[in-house]
Amino acid sequence: MADTRLIAEITLVHPELVLTPTIEAVPEVTAELEYQTFAGPGSYYLFFEVHDDDDFERFDRAIEADWTVSEPSVVIEGDDFRVYRMRLTSAERLVLPRAAELGMRILRAESGRGGWIVTLEVSDREALQAFRRHCERMDVSFAVDRLYHVDERGRAGKYGLTPIQRETLLAAYDEGYFNDPRDASVADLAETLGVSSSAVSARLRRAMAALVENTMR
Secondary structure: OOOEEEEEEEEEEOOOOOOHHHHHHOOOOEEEEEEEEEEEOOEEEEEEEEEOOOOOHHHHHHHHOOOOEEEEEEEEEOOOEEEEEEEEOOOOOOOHHHHHHOOOEEEEEEEEOOEEEEEEEEOOHHHHHHHHHHHHHOOOEEEEEEEEEEEOOOOOOHHHOOHHHHHHHHHHHHHOOOOOOOOOOHHHHHHHHOOOHHHHHHHHHHHHHHHHHHHOO
């Protein structure tokens, strides 16, 4: 049997977590943490890939008023996304470095559910509990949304789909998104799933890529 890895999808919420004021102001926009780098002792620059179904104007206004970050700038601009660099104004609620210290690998961190949806590769359940206790000490709400295994190729479940990808595809099928003509839009799916339209679009792309990778190659 192939070795498997434990994956945890958790939601972290606190009004002082990075970009929370922006997430609350423009919940339809999805921001994904790309990486972080040191700007100096105790200071960080964060890079976010942002998907907006509109023209980024509301997002730009929101981050200008967001006290959790400063010095926002666009470093990459695509057709429907941007990559922003921002300076973290306070590391007091920066909890993810503790996850790394506990031997976890941060696979994804995406805005949603009023905070951050974080996908972690977990060494064992004890480490996850230790991270939970750390978040609780920091007064950061911690909820485990999904806990599942993937094999050494990163595949989870049938056809290599993660639970969230499977949920998104099934919702799209049930709502008639794949019908011709379509009976549901991305916005309809976003309302059904309780996430932003841009998040649905990203999940559909990843799910379809996983299906092709694991069924046709």
